[in-house]
Amino acid sequence: MLTLVDVVKHYPDGDGGTIRALDGISLSVSRGELAAVHGPSGSGKTSLLQIIAGLLAPDYGEVLVAGRDITALDAADAADYRLREIGYITQTPDLMPGVSALEQAATKLYGRGRRPREARAAVRPLLERLGLDKRLRHRPEQLSGGERQRVAIARALATAPRLVLADEPTGALDAGRSREVLQLLRELCDEQQVAMVLVTHDPLAADYADTAHTLRDGALHAFDTGSARAPSASGS
Ligand SMILES: Nc1ncnc2c1ncn2[C@@H]1O[C@H](COP(=O)(O)OP(=O)(O)OP(=O)(O)O)[C@@H](O)[C@H]1O
16 A cells, blocks of 8 residues: 655755655555554654655655655645645644644534535544544644544544654653554554554554554654564454
């Protein structure tokens, strides 16, 4: 579903030098597979997801999504790709002020021409599954940081995308909520055969992943503290 071939992204460091954020990354993620990418702050995790989302151009390399190189898309096709094919859970939820959780979650469905009532009905079960059943009418300013993050997750998943990119989806959550969200993402991969790349500082995420990597010095390494899926994540 997703294949990265030798992806390179360097930035100027402002001092005549180079930040080698991504220095030849190759990665394959199949349908139904959850790939976790761990890494310290500044290691290039967000750059990696932005490149896969077609928001940032790599200096070199290919990003194939269902066989199509998305680095070659023009701006309009890249926007369409983001609307139709991927769900992107960004690090900081960019919710619209004054708009209810239910309406926020339905946004991408409106963009795809669904009738408002139908779109709201479609996202309701997802919000309930994320523990937001008592917060459907709340606006962002009435929600906690963790609740806002869960609304953003519902918005990203509302269109049933085939590829999900998750940037620190548990960053604002306590351990209990983190496990619930990771379990939901795991189930999404299993039930809907979604391919997912999840980047995080949270070592817990490796327990729910099929493959776990560490991004360090611009390269992917095997995750150092083990990548086996925890018994709780497999439902046994
Ligand atoms: N536009 C830019 N210009 C210059 N340097 C940049 C730019 N964007 C990112 N960087 C640098 O590239 C490196 C990787 O940044 P990136 O945001 O991808 O890391 P990250 O792993 O997501 O970090 P965090 O976990 O703190 O969010 C960092 O050192 C950052 O300062």
